[in-house]
Amino acid sequence: MLISTSENIAQHQIAETLGIVRGATVRAKHVGTDIVAALKQLVGGELTGYSSLLAGAREQALDRMIEDARAQGADAVVAVRIQTSTITRGASEILAYGTAVRLKPLSD
Numbered sequence: 001m002l003i004s005t006s007e008n009i010a011q012h013q014i015a016e017t018l019g020i021v022r023g024a025t026v027r028a029k030h031v032g033t034d035i036v037a038a039l040k041q042l043v044g045g046e047l048t049g050y051s052s053l054l055a056g057a058r059e060q061a062l063d064r065m066i067e068d069a070r071a072q073g074a075d076a077v078v079a080v081r082i083q084t085s086t087i088t089r090g091a092s093e094i095l096a097y098g099t100a101v102r103l104k105p106l107s108d
Contacts, residue, residue, distance in 0.1 A: 001066050002076035002103070009076050011106055018072045018100040023064025027057045028091040054094070058082060061096040074100035 002009050061082065069077045080098035087093050 012103040015104040016102040021068040022097040057094040065096040
């Protein structure tokens with residue numbers, strides 16, 4: 001499955017647009033992560049607990065989007081975007097979405 005943030009895939013032509021595909025996950029932070037983050041804010045630096053949490057959430061959202069695209073018979077997903085929103089205090093949704101397409105190679 002080819003994934004692109006652009007509207008095209010190099011050396012391919014979009015033969016058919018199948019529609020919007022999406023994948024989402026909602027993650028909540030752990031109280032231990034909050035304690036470590038509060039201490040880290042005193043001295044500065046990356047909040048690695050949150051970075052790791054969000055990286056995992058992004059991967060899961062992308063994986064779910066790819067599953068949706070495969071179910072529609074897509075070869076690729078173009079114009080991929082990732083969006084984050086707060087659901088409630090301490091919980092966020094990560095949404096990955098794009099356009100599922102079928103490709104054909106460019107003619108010589």
